[in-house]
Structure formats: C-alpha cells, structure tokens
Amino acid sequence: NREQIAMTNRPAGVYFVRVYGYSNATNPNYSLSFQLPRASSGIASDRFETNDTRATATDLRTLEGAYSYNSLTIHSPTDRDFFKFTTTAVGTSSDFVSIDFTHSRGDVDMRLLDAAGTTLSSSTSTTNTERISLSGRAAGTYFIEVFGYSGGTNPSYTLNIRTHSATSTP
Secondary structure, eight states: OOOOOOOTTOOSSOOOOOOOOGGGOOOSOOOOOOOOOOOOOSOOOOTTOSOOSSTTOEEEEEOOEEEEEEEEEEOSTTOEEEEEEEOSSOOOTTOEEEEEEOGGGOOEEEEEEETTOOEEEEEOOSSSEEEEEOTTOOSSEEEEEEEEGGGOOEEEEEEEEEEOOTTSOO
16 A cells, blocks of 8 residues: 655655556555655765765774874765774773764764674764773774764764784783
8 A cells, every 4th residue: 555665875866756556557546755865965975985884884904003084074964984993902091983073063973883783882972072992892893883963964074093903012
C-alpha cells in the first residue's frame, strides 16, 4: 500500500516522479508526498569526502607523532566525517584527538570509536575545541566521527591527532 524512493546522497537538481499502476492497474485515489533534503549550506565539501560512514572513513594509516589536517568542513546537516587511524603503543596522558573550529560558525562535536564501531568517548562542549584523551587506550585501530550538533554545519575545522610510538619516550 506504499511505495518510497530514497533521496539519500542524491545531488541537488531537478527530478521527475512517474506514478503508474502495475500491469495497467488503476487507483482513483492516492496521495503523493515528498520529504526532501534541506537546502545546501553553501559550504563546499572538503578533500576527504565522501567519508560519511565508518566503511568509507578516510584512512590516516598508522600514526606516530603529531598530525594536523586543516580546512575540513561539515558542509551539510547530514554530513559526518569519519577518520580511521592506528596506534602502535598504549596512549599516554599527552596523547589525544582534537578538533579546533570557530564555535560561532557552527557547533561541531566528535566521538572516538573502536574498530567495531562502539563509542568509547565523546566530546560535545560549546567551546572552540573538542578534545578526547587517548590515555590508557591500547595500541590498535580507532575511528573519529566528526559531526555538526543538531544538524549544524561549519565551514572550517582542523583535526589534530597526537600519538607516540612503542619505541619513543612519552
């Protein structure tokens, strides 16, 4: 009694809907409704798109040291940025993941996930920085999920990751 077409990940543009009866069947009364994506925020996608799921996460590979990835965006209300990275040693008190951004341009939050996708920690403040400590975290593969609070967008954020190697001094 219901047909549905998802518009997920469809680009902006003009679309047509054709309604017809199966095997030329007729129906004197039906309704047609639309639930369309919100209008674009005008923010361009960053260089790592499409990294909107764990399966399509940007693989930062094995990290030992300090890394920064700038000019990243949360460009739409449904945009989520996933990053995958691997550590080689147990995290120390100086190891962390953070994002820096201008809060007044859009609230951005983040989560740390394990390799199976379980949330280990989150940072959801209302400041210009979100930070998650890696202290005590075992060597292994992790994911960071960055997203706008309540569908918010942000034209620029920087992802920072600090880890050390099994052979370095913390």
